[in-house]
Amino acid sequence: MLSWLDANALSMLNGVALAAVLFLIAVGLSLVFGTMDVLNLAHGAVSLTGAYIGVAFLERDTTIPLFVTAVLAAAAFGMVAGVVLAAMTSSVGDHLRQALLTLGVALIAGDVLREIFGADVESVSAPASLAGAVSVFGRPYPLYRLVIIGISAAIAVVLYIVLERTRVGALVRATVADRAMVEAIGVRTNLVLGGVFGAGAALAAIGGLLAAPILGAQPGLDDTVLLLALVVVVVGGLGSLRGALVGALLVGQVQTLGVALASEYASFLLFAAMAIVLLTRPRGLLPAKTGAHG
């Protein structure tokens, strides 16, 4: 048992690092679907744009202030993109049309990014002071991945407090539960929904940027990211913060520990896990208690 732990502890830790990135990207997708009932297929494109913002800012010799600037720029871009997407999709009621509309936006965005940054793989370097490796369980492990876990955990806590403990969070939850009643007490629900969409997209852009030193930035990454985020959302349950977190942690472990233990089945593990969850808990592990689908 001890030797098993020794051999696989690093994989498990790495699964948490992957989960940290996935959580940031998936939570926006989940909340937007949960609160606005919009399936946003442009989510991956927003995330990839975040990665390319990293490329634009951090060509060489990344310093921490520069990295923070890039993160803020990505967040600002994501916020704007989210609000625009919210405005575009607010008049479209039906899921299929929303999917087609956002998929179209994603395709156009993908082509524009390719036009600007080229088809080559671009890489983003982590800040120089975080680029090294530290010894974890007696083996070298990239420090940057530990930092990502920290950042993501901090964002998760802030999100939880905002949604569950503040007036803004209460408004969001109330809008989900009964939009007409919230309108009746004098709140413009469109602003609330636009804000949720913007915040979700901002998190996706930040996630894309934080993942860029590991995954790089290239055409096609948007689809990969979107697919993983959709799996996280489906596994975790729609529209809930805790669901996105649990889903991300599960997918992270499947993609690392699962692959380490059964590498010959690596291609199928992710979807096998999703199928098992859907068979036993069709609404995901922790679906939202209230919400458009709650």
Next chain:
Amino acid sequence: MSVSSVPFRRRPRRLVPVTIGAASILLLAACGGGSISEGNGGEESEGPVKIGLSVPLSGVYAALGEDMTQGFELYLDENDGQLGGRDIEVVKADEGESPQTGVPATSKLVTQNDVSAVVGIVNSATALGLKDTFVQSEVPLIIANAGADELTDDASPYIWRTSFTNGQVGAALGAAVAEELGDKEVFLMAADYAAGHESVDGFRETFTEAGGSIAGEAFTPFGTTSDWQPFLSKVRSSGAGAVYVFYAGAEAVNFVKQYDSFGIGDSAQLYGAGFLTEGGVLEAQGAAAEGVRTSLHYSHLLDTDRNAEFVEAYQAAYDEVPTVYAVQAYDAAAALDLALEDAESTDGAGIADALANVGDIDSPRGTWSFDEDHNPDQPYYLREVQKADGGLANVVLEELTQ
């Protein structure tokens, strides 16, 4: 709707024999036209020879397509737009990134543009999908990248390759690695698709023949693997003294960076097929790639007069150093040049016949010729990523003996 469609359905059926008759008359007329123009062979050779260039202009391989276009056009420019003393009209097609786009776009060159030969094709699956079309319409396809071994398994007079086979590139490295490692073992890793398996199989064969032993192997899901940590931890626990891999494009970038960041390089030298560090990916890998050793049939740092001349011309024209992809297309033009010089006719069959007799091709990569399977019989080089010209480059260490 379904009721009214019944009477309508009958009529076209009666028309079927008529349509077939009309079509066959048209077809005969078309064939007749064809044979007439062949009869006037002298007149035809006055006009330019049409050569198709089918490379990816869009999609994930667009960068390769650009290099190949530049290489092909450089050869034409150096020869005043002529090959074998005949004017050339280049018809371009966009191969895209998959057979869904590549096969129809390239077939159209043959069926509608009536080209005499086609150069290009990056994707092996696309090349496999096109093979029958070219063999049946008797037009030569000169593959300037796609490396699948089976493309040239049953040598057709119409399928030629100026690039490499995946197996060859791996096999070239086997003996050298075995010698260098002594009693240390090698871990094999590759993307889980045809090219990865062929490359690893090629390496394994020559490596074990030369007395090397394998510590383990892993094939990573192609296109969906973004984190290699689980596989890298297998490498570490296997105690391997070296790793041989096949990755290209984005996977090559992420793999090499992660190999470095998990510190595996300290205990295990990384070897690979040259695409691991070729062209744009090397730039994206940055310092993480330093010290990686690969085998390939070209490096722009190859120290020969022919290559120096080529690199200079290429840099003057495009302001960048040539990649192996540019050389492959450049050599495809060179092969066509030699073939058209001796070709009895400029149609597909004539060029195909002449390609069989082109002999040695004096290329920037060294002198090579087509082998009996129509693959290049060429030198391979052991290259190491080192600092050179102010950046990183694949420095040639030695020519690999096979």
